[in-house]
Amino acid sequence: MDTTRTATARLRRGPPRLIALLPPALTTPIQVNPQLLLALALALAYHCSLSFFTFGRTYDAFVHIFFADHYARAWFDHWDYRWYTGFTMTSYPPGSQQTIALLAKFVGLRTGFVFTQTFAVLMVTVGAYRFACVWASEEAAGYAALLAVFSSSITETIHVFGQLPTMFSLGFLLNTLPFVYRWVREGKLRYLYLAWVGNAATTAGHHVTTLFGAIFFVAPVIVLALVESLREPHPGEPSAHPATLTWANLRPVLVRRVRRVLPSTIRAGVYGVGLVALLLLVVLPYWLWSKADPITQVSIPHASRDSFIKNINAGLVFWLVPYGLTLVGLPYAFYKGMTTKAWPMTLSLAMLVFLGTGGTTPFPKLLLGGAFDVLTLDRFTFWATITVLPLLGEFVRSLRHGNLARYVREQFGYSMLRIVQTSLLISYVVMSVWTSSLTQFRKFQPAAIDVDPIVTFLAKDEHWRWRYMTLGFGDQVAWLGSQTTATSVDGNYHSARRLPELTSTPVERLEGAKYSGIPGIGSLQQFMAVPDKYNLKFIFSNDQFYDPLLYFSGWHRLQRLENGIMVWERADIPALPEVLPRKEIPSFQRVMWGLVPMGALIIAMLSMGAYTARHLLRARRRWKAETEPELLGDRTQSSLGHWLVPDWAARRGWALFHILHPYITGPWRWVDGLLLRWSALPPGSDGGRPVPWQFWQIWLERIPWPRPAAPTARQVRSMIILGIALLGTAYGISRYLKAARTPTAVLQAYYDDLDFRRFDAAYARLDPLARPTYDQYLINLSLQGGLVASYGKLANVAVDVRQTSQIAATAEVTATWITALKTYPTYRTHEMHLRDGAWTITPDPPETDRPAEMFVRRPEVAWNTPAAGSGADLGPVPPASDRPEIQVLSSRLVRHDMRYSVVGELVNLDADPGDLTVTAILFDPKSAELSRYNAQSVISHKLLPREITPFRVDFEGVAGTMITKTLSPSFDPTAFTPPDLSSPVASFVVYAKAVVTQRDLRRDLSLYNLRITRDDAGYAALSGTLYNHGTVEATIPELLLTYYDQGGQVAWVDARFVERSVRQQTSLDFSVRLTPRDQVETLRDSGAGYSNQRSAGVTSAISRDERLALPPDLGYDSLRVSLNTFNGGT
Amino acid sequence: MRQGTGTWRQATALLLTLLALLLTGCARRGQAATPAWDGVLRISAPPLAHAGETVSVLVEGAAPDGAEVTLTVMLGYGPHVYRAQMIRGAAALAIPAADTREAGAATLVAGVGAARASTSLNIVAGPTTTLSEPLVGPRSICVGELDHSLATVIASDQYDNAPADGTGLTLHLSYPDGSLAALELRTRGGMAWAPLVGHRRAGTVAVGATSGGAHSSDADMSVAACVPTPFSLRAVPPGLPADGRQILTLRTSPITDSYANPLPDGTLITFLVAAPSGELRIPAQTIGGVAEVTLRAPQEPGTASVRAIILGVESAPLEIVFSSMGGLAPLHR
Structure with missing residues (x-):
C-alpha cells in the first residue's frame, strides 16, 4: 500500500526536467510532448511528400545531387573532371551529399535527396523543440516545433532554395545546444561528448553553420548557463548577505560570484577549444584547400545584399517571405525575450534581424566589412526565424490561454479570440503552402528539361571526348552534369571555378551569362571565340537569345533533340587528351574526406539516438521500478x-x-578552497537578506517609466481602420500614376507589352478606329523578324512628345534593344489620339514590300559529310572528311579605337566547302608570344568553293579583368577587355585551317543599288538594298566590308549587322556608316600566313572586279561588300 | 563505481578487438634454399624463325639427371618461361607457335641450378595477308598534273606483324574515264606510299592495293575541275518592262575547266550588275556547271550590264534592257 502511494506521488511529481523528449510531468511511462509528436508527423507528411514535386525547381538541389553523384561513383576521389575543367570536392563539406550518395545505392539520387532533406527537416523539428526548451516553457517548446514545420523560411529554404546542407547542419546544431547548456551548467562528461559529436556532425554538413552558429546560437546558450550559474548559490557558500555594498565587503561578494561561475566558465572554455578543434579536424582537407588555393574570385552579386526598398523582389524573396507571419509575433518576441531569461538569445535575434536587412541600410556593410560582399545575407534572416521560434512558442501559448488570450477575450469577446486564433493559424499554414509553391508563381528556373536525350547524345559517337556547355538551363545544368561523365567548362558551384576567364568575373554560370552584363557576355564570348583552347565542341542551347552570337562566332546547329534543345557544334576542335590534369592531395586527406565527416555523422546519430533511447528506457524502468519492483x-x-x-x-x-x-x-x-575563504564577509556585515549587487538596477527602478494601459478595443479598431485607409490611398495613388494618362506612359507600356510578347495588351493600346483586326495585327507583327525583333531585349524607352493638342499628339520614341551581338537603338514616330479619355496609338501602315506573286523554283546544292550522323565521328577530323585548301591572301596588323586587330583576306581554293578557323598571334621583339585570339564575328566562317572572305581578329585579354578600369558595369555586348601586352608588338602570324562542312552554306541575299552616300552628320555611308532571292527568310544579315588601300591590300574590315530580317523574295533598304581611314592605324603591313595552300597565282587582286570605288576623302581605294547570313528558321 | 567499471570494460574490449585485427596481418617464415648445380651449359636454337612457327631448343650440360632446366624467352611483349628435366646431359624444349606470333629479336636464356647459357632468335613476319584500305589525303584534288594527293597502305601478316622492308606491293588506280593504272611500291616500316595526280577527267578515282594474295578494299579520291575557262551569260527573257515586280533569270553557259570538266556543284559565282540605280552583287552556285540567278526588274527603265566572276575568271558582259511600262518588251521563252 505504501509502495503504491510512493509510486503515485513520484509519478505526480515527475522526474527532473530533461531536455530530451521527456515532458516534465510523467503521467505515462514514456510519454512524449504531444505537440512534438504532431509536429514530426506533419513534417514527414508535408515536407517529404512536397519535396518530391518541388526539389526540381529549386536553386541548389541539383548541385548537391551532382556532388552526391560524385561520391556515389568514387567515394574517395577528391577530384571531379566534369565541371570547370576539373575541381576538387574538398571545396565543400560532404556530409549531406555523402548521405545522399549512400541512400542513392538503394533508392537513386533524386529519392535519396528527398529522404535526406526529410531527415534534415525532422532533425530541425526535434531541434527546435530542444532548443526552445532551453529558453521557454515546455508547452511553448512544443508549439515551437509545430511552428518550425510550417515556418515560411524553412519552407522557402527547402522548397525554393533547395539548401540541403543548411537544413542538415542546422538540425544537428539545434539538437546539440541543450547538451552545451547542460555541460556548462552540470559538468557531466557525457554532455560534453554529445555536444562535441553534435558539433562535429554540424561541421560535416556545413562548416559555416558551425562557425556562425557558435556566435548566434551557442554563445547565447553559454551566456544563459553562465548567468544562471552566477545567480545560483554554490553549495557550501557562506549564507551571510551584506546589508549594503561597501568597499570592505565588495571583494567577498564578487569572489563569491566568481566561485559560482568559474567552473562553468572553465567548462565553456574546454567546450570552446574542442569546438574549434572539431571545426578544423572534421573538414581539415577543406581548410587545407582554402589555404593552398584561396578563393581569389570576384564575388558573385547576390540580391540579399541589395536594398530591399530599391529591389522590391529581393525584399520579397529574402525578407518578407522568410519572416512571413512571424512579423505579427515579432514585437511580442522581442518584448518577451528581453524581459525574461531569454535575453541573450533575443540579443542574438536582434543582430540577425539587423544583418538580414542586407543593403537596405549601410550598417550591415559597415559591421561586416569585406565579408559583406562574400556572404549571402539571407542566411541571417533564416537563422533569425529559427532563433525566434521559442519566443513565438510563448506567443502561441499566450494567445491560446495566457495574457494575450485574456486581453483579447476581455476587449473583443470570446468569438473574436477564436477568430484571431483560427485566422492566424490558417494564415500561417497558408503562407507556408504558398511559399512552397512560389516557384510555380514566379519562375526561377526554365521549364523542366528532359536531360536523357542530351545524355544519350554525349554518350554516342564518343562525343564525351570533347567538352560541352549549356545555355539557358538554369540550375538543371547540375542535374545534367550528374547524369554523364562528359566534361564541361561551365558548372554550378562558383567557388570551384578555376579558369581565369571565370574567376575574374562575377559570373556565377556561363549558361546564364546574359543576366551578368558585360562580364557575363564577355566571358561567354571568349569561350565562343576560342573554343579550341578549352576543347569545347558542343553547346546545348535552351535560349534563342544566344543564337546570333553562336552563329556569328562560327558555330552551327547540329540537330534539335527530342526534348527541344538545340545542339550547336564547332568544327575542328581538338579532342581532350586521354589523361586530364588534376590537382592531387595527400592520401591521408582523401581518406579523411571519405571517412571523418561521415564517421562524425554516424557517431552523432548513434550517440544522440542512444541518449534519447536511454532516457526513454530509464523513465520506463523508473516507472516499472516504482509500480512493479519485483520485475526489475x-x-x-x-x-x-x-x-x-x-x-x-x-x-x-x-x-x-x-x-x-x-x-x-x-x-x-x-x-x-581559496575562493571559498575569500568569500567570507567581514564580521558584522550580515544584513540578513540579499542585496542585489547590480547597483544600476536600483537606479533604474527610480526612473519614472511610463506604463500605459493596454489599448482598448476601440483604439485597436481605429488603428486597423486607419491602416486600411492609408494602404488603400497609397495603392490608389500608385495605380493612378501608372495608368495610361499620358502619351508617354502609353507608349512605354506598349513597348513593354511587345517586349514581353503581351500582344493582346499591346493591341488594346492601338487606336480602335484605325487598328486592323487582331489576327491581321499578329500577322503584321510576324512579318517583322530579325536581330532586334526576334533576339532583342528591350533595355530602355525614351519618349519625346513633339507635338500635341487636346486630342492628338506626335511622339518620337527611341528604344534601346540589347542583343547578344550589340545594342541597337531604334527610332520611331508614332501618331496618337485621345479616345474615350485614354491615349491610343495609330498603328503602323502594313508593309508594302510584298513578294512577287509567282511560284518560285530554286535548285540548291546539298552536301553530306559522312561524319554527320553516321556514327563515324571518332576524331578531331573524321576520316572521310577533308581539309579544304585555303590560302591567306593578305594580313595586316592595325589598331583601331585603341584595340589591336589583324585584318586580311583568305580564299577557299578547294572544290569542297570549308568551315574556317583563323587564329592570329602577336609576338614581341624576342619572338615570345604576347597574345593569340581567333576571328570571331568579323568573318564568314563557312566558305563555298572559290569564295573569298575577309577576316578581322580582335585581340582580347581575359574577360572581366579590366572591367572596372575600362568599362561601365551596364550591359554592352560590344564591350571588350583589352589584352595585357607586356612588350611592344614586333610581328604577327595568321594561322588558317578548315574542315569540310555541309552547313550554313546558303547564299540567298543579293546586294542591290550599292552606292556611297552621306548621312545626316556628313559621314560617308554605304547604302543599298538587300534582296532575298531564296526560299528561306534571312533572319540576321551581316555585311562584311573590306576596305582596300591604294596598293590593293586590305586596310580594314568592318562588320555591320542589319537589324531586320529579309523575307524570301522581298527586299530591305540599308545604310551603314563607313570607317574613315584616319581612324585605323597600320602597325605592321604584312605578317606570315600559314594555311595548307600557297599558290603564287592567287593574290588579293582576284577580287578586284568585285570592289566599289570609294571617295578619296575616306582614305581608301575601294570597298568590297560580302554577306554572311544567319537563317534562324532552319 | 559500477558505472566506472563498465566504462573500463568497454574501452578494454575495443582495444582487444583492434589488437586482434592487427594480428591477422602476421605471416609465417619461409624455408631455406637447397645448394645449386654450377657447371658448363650450352644452348642451341635456330637463328631465324617465322612468326607462328614452333621453335625447338636444345640445352646440354653435365648436370645430373632430373635437374630442372629453365628456359626463359625474352620477347618484345614480355618473357615466357619453359621447364624440362635433364636426361643424360641434355634437355629438349619447344617454344610453342602461340608464343612466336610477335616478330622481333628474342633472347633465349637457359638455366640449370646456378649455371646459365644464352642465345638469340630472330622472329620475322610471315607472308603479307592483310592490307589496310589506302589512306588518301587530301580526299579531293583538282584535275591536272599540278595538284597531288598521297595514298598510303599498311601491310601486315596474319599476326599483325609488319613485313620486312622492301616487300613488294601494287597500288591499283581506276580513273573516271575507265582507264586503269598500277604502281609498284616497296614497303618501309610496314607501309608503302605513292603520290597521286588527277589526270584530265573529273570524277572519282578508286584506289586499291594488292600484295601476294592479299587485297585491300578500295578508297575513293575525288578529282574536280578547279580553274574555269571563260564563259558567257544569257538572260531569260532577254528584257522586261521596268515594273519593279517581274523577275528575269540570268544564266551562265556551262562552266568548264580546260579539259571540259564542268565545275563542281556549289562553286560560288558572283553576278555583277551595273544598273542605272546602282551596282548589284548577286551570289550564286553552280549546278551541273551552270549557275543562274533571278533579277527583279527595276522601277525605272534603262539598260543594265551584267558580268559574272569566279575567283578572277570573268564572263563576257551582257546587256539587258528594261523598257518603260508603255512599250512592253516581247517575251522570249
Whole structure:
C-alpha cells in the first residue's frame, strides 16, 4: 500500500526536467510532448511528400545531387573532371551529399535527396523543440516545433532554395545546444561528448553553420548557463548577505560570484577549444584547400545584399517571405525575450534581424566589412526565424490561454479570440503552402528539361571526348552534369571555378551569362571565340537569345533533340587528351574526406539516438521500478562490455583511475578552497537578506517609466481602420500614376507589352478606329523578324512628345534593344489620339514590300559529310572528311579605337566547302608570344568553293579583368577587355585551317543599288538594298566590308549587322556608316600566313572586279561588300 | 563505481578487438634454399624463325639427371618461361607457335641450378595477308598534273606483324574515264606510299592495293575541275518592262575547266550588275556547271550590264534592257 502511494506521488511529481523528449510531468511511462509528436508527423507528411514535386525547381538541389553523384561513383576521389575543367570536392563539406550518395545505392539520387532533406527537416523539428526548451516553457517548446514545420523560411529554404546542407547542419546544431547548456551548467562528461559529436556532425554538413552558429546560437546558450550559474548559490557558500555594498565587503561578494561561475566558465572554455578543434579536424582537407588555393574570385552579386526598398523582389524573396507571419509575433518576441531569461538569445535575434536587412541600410556593410560582399545575407534572416521560434512558442501559448488570450477575450469577446486564433493559424499554414509553391508563381528556373536525350547524345559517337556547355538551363545544368561523365567548362558551384576567364568575373554560370552584363557576355564570348583552347565542341542551347552570337562566332546547329534543345557544334576542335590534369592531395586527406565527416555523422546519430533511447528506457524502468519492483532484474550482467572484459580487468582499470584522480582534482580543490575563504564577509556585515549587487538596477527602478494601459478595443479598431485607409490611398495613388494618362506612359507600356510578347495588351493600346483586326495585327507583327525583333531585349524607352493638342499628339520614341551581338537603338514616330479619355496609338501602315506573286523554283546544292550522323565521328577530323585548301591572301596588323586587330583576306581554293578557323598571334621583339585570339564575328566562317572572305581578329585579354578600369558595369555586348601586352608588338602570324562542312552554306541575299552616300552628320555611308532571292527568310544579315588601300591590300574590315530580317523574295533598304581611314592605324603591313595552300597565282587582286570605288576623302581605294547570313528558321 | 567499471570494460574490449585485427596481418617464415648445380651449359636454337612457327631448343650440360632446366624467352611483349628435366646431359624444349606470333629479336636464356647459357632468335613476319584500305589525303584534288594527293597502305601478316622492308606491293588506280593504272611500291616500316595526280577527267578515282594474295578494299579520291575557262551569260527573257515586280533569270553557259570538266556543284559565282540605280552583287552556285540567278526588274527603265566572276575568271558582259511600262518588251521563252 505504501509502495503504491510512493509510486503515485513520484509519478505526480515527475522526474527532473530533461531536455530530451521527456515532458516534465510523467503521467505515462514514456510519454512524449504531444505537440512534438504532431509536429514530426506533419513534417514527414508535408515536407517529404512536397519535396518530391518541388526539389526540381529549386536553386541548389541539383548541385548537391551532382556532388552526391560524385561520391556515389568514387567515394574517395577528391577530384571531379566534369565541371570547370576539373575541381576538387574538398571545396565543400560532404556530409549531406555523402548521405545522399549512400541512400542513392538503394533508392537513386533524386529519392535519396528527398529522404535526406526529410531527415534534415525532422532533425530541425526535434531541434527546435530542444532548443526552445532551453529558453521557454515546455508547452511553448512544443508549439515551437509545430511552428518550425510550417515556418515560411524553412519552407522557402527547402522548397525554393533547395539548401540541403543548411537544413542538415542546422538540425544537428539545434539538437546539440541543450547538451552545451547542460555541460556548462552540470559538468557531466557525457554532455560534453554529445555536444562535441553534435558539433562535429554540424561541421560535416556545413562548416559555416558551425562557425556562425557558435556566435548566434551557442554563445547565447553559454551566456544563459553562465548567468544562471552566477545567480545560483554554490553549495557550501557562506549564507551571510551584506546589508549594503561597501568597499570592505565588495571583494567577498564578487569572489563569491566568481566561485559560482568559474567552473562553468572553465567548462565553456574546454567546450570552446574542442569546438574549434572539431571545426578544423572534421573538414581539415577543406581548410587545407582554402589555404593552398584561396578563393581569389570576384564575388558573385547576390540580391540579399541589395536594398530591399530599391529591389522590391529581393525584399520579397529574402525578407518578407522568410519572416512571413512571424512579423505579427515579432514585437511580442522581442518584448518577451528581453524581459525574461531569454535575453541573450533575443540579443542574438536582434543582430540577425539587423544583418538580414542586407543593403537596405549601410550598417550591415559597415559591421561586416569585406565579408559583406562574400556572404549571402539571407542566411541571417533564416537563422533569425529559427532563433525566434521559442519566443513565438510563448506567443502561441499566450494567445491560446495566457495574457494575450485574456486581453483579447476581455476587449473583443470570446468569438473574436477564436477568430484571431483560427485566422492566424490558417494564415500561417497558408503562407507556408504558398511559399512552397512560389516557384510555380514566379519562375526561377526554365521549364523542366528532359536531360536523357542530351545524355544519350554525349554518350554516342564518343562525343564525351570533347567538352560541352549549356545555355539557358538554369540550375538543371547540375542535374545534367550528374547524369554523364562528359566534361564541361561551365558548372554550378562558383567557388570551384578555376579558369581565369571565370574567376575574374562575377559570373556565377556561363549558361546564364546574359543576366551578368558585360562580364557575363564577355566571358561567354571568349569561350565562343576560342573554343579550341578549352576543347569545347558542343553547346546545348535552351535560349534563342544566344543564337546570333553562336552563329556569328562560327558555330552551327547540329540537330534539335527530342526534348527541344538545340545542339550547336564547332568544327575542328581538338579532342581532350586521354589523361586530364588534376590537382592531387595527400592520401591521408582523401581518406579523411571519405571517412571523418561521415564517421562524425554516424557517431552523432548513434550517440544522440542512444541518449534519447536511454532516457526513454530509464523513465520506463523508473516507472516499472516504482509500480512493479519485483520485475526489475540485474541488467548489468548482460552488457557487451561485461561479456568481453573480465571483472579483474575492469577492477584494475578503475583502480588506475583512482590513482590518477587526485592529481587531476587536487589543484582545483586548492583554488576552490581559496575562493571559498575569500568569500567570507567581514564580521558584522550580515544584513540578513540579499542585496542585489547590480547597483544600476536600483537606479533604474527610480526612473519614472511610463506604463500605459493596454489599448482598448476601440483604439485597436481605429488603428486597423486607419491602416486600411492609408494602404488603400497609397495603392490608389500608385495605380493612378501608372495608368495610361499620358502619351508617354502609353507608349512605354506598349513597348513593354511587345517586349514581353503581351500582344493582346499591346493591341488594346492601338487606336480602335484605325487598328486592323487582331489576327491581321499578329500577322503584321510576324512579318517583322530579325536581330532586334526576334533576339532583342528591350533595355530602355525614351519618349519625346513633339507635338500635341487636346486630342492628338506626335511622339518620337527611341528604344534601346540589347542583343547578344550589340545594342541597337531604334527610332520611331508614332501618331496618337485621345479616345474615350485614354491615349491610343495609330498603328503602323502594313508593309508594302510584298513578294512577287509567282511560284518560285530554286535548285540548291546539298552536301553530306559522312561524319554527320553516321556514327563515324571518332576524331578531331573524321576520316572521310577533308581539309579544304585555303590560302591567306593578305594580313595586316592595325589598331583601331585603341584595340589591336589583324585584318586580311583568305580564299577557299578547294572544290569542297570549308568551315574556317583563323587564329592570329602577336609576338614581341624576342619572338615570345604576347597574345593569340581567333576571328570571331568579323568573318564568314563557312566558305563555298572559290569564295573569298575577309577576316578581322580582335585581340582580347581575359574577360572581366579590366572591367572596372575600362568599362561601365551596364550591359554592352560590344564591350571588350583589352589584352595585357607586356612588350611592344614586333610581328604577327595568321594561322588558317578548315574542315569540310555541309552547313550554313546558303547564299540567298543579293546586294542591290550599292552606292556611297552621306548621312545626316556628313559621314560617308554605304547604302543599298538587300534582296532575298531564296526560299528561306534571312533572319540576321551581316555585311562584311573590306576596305582596300591604294596598293590593293586590305586596310580594314568592318562588320555591320542589319537589324531586320529579309523575307524570301522581298527586299530591305540599308545604310551603314563607313570607317574613315584616319581612324585605323597600320602597325605592321604584312605578317606570315600559314594555311595548307600557297599558290603564287592567287593574290588579293582576284577580287578586284568585285570592289566599289570609294571617295578619296575616306582614305581608301575601294570597298568590297560580302554577306554572311544567319537563317534562324532552319 | 559500477558505472566506472563498465566504462573500463568497454574501452578494454575495443582495444582487444583492434589488437586482434592487427594480428591477422602476421605471416609465417619461409624455408631455406637447397645448394645449386654450377657447371658448363650450352644452348642451341635456330637463328631465324617465322612468326607462328614452333621453335625447338636444345640445352646440354653435365648436370645430373632430373635437374630442372629453365628456359626463359625474352620477347618484345614480355618473357615466357619453359621447364624440362635433364636426361643424360641434355634437355629438349619447344617454344610453342602461340608464343612466336610477335616478330622481333628474342633472347633465349637457359638455366640449370646456378649455371646459365644464352642465345638469340630472330622472329620475322610471315607472308603479307592483310592490307589496310589506302589512306588518301587530301580526299579531293583538282584535275591536272599540278595538284597531288598521297595514298598510303599498311601491310601486315596474319599476326599483325609488319613485313620486312622492301616487300613488294601494287597500288591499283581506276580513273573516271575507265582507264586503269598500277604502281609498284616497296614497303618501309610496314607501309608503302605513292603520290597521286588527277589526270584530265573529273570524277572519282578508286584506289586499291594488292600484295601476294592479299587485297585491300578500295578508297575513293575525288578529282574536280578547279580553274574555269571563260564563259558567257544569257538572260531569260532577254528584257522586261521596268515594273519593279517581274523577275528575269540570268544564266551562265556551262562552266568548264580546260579539259571540259564542268565545275563542281556549289562553286560560288558572283553576278555583277551595273544598273542605272546602282551596282548589284548577286551570289550564286553552280549546278551541273551552270549557275543562274533571278533579277527583279527595276522601277525605272534603262539598260543594265551584267558580268559574272569566279575567283578572277570573268564572263563576257551582257546587256539587258528594261523598257518603260508603255512599250512592253516581247517575251522570249
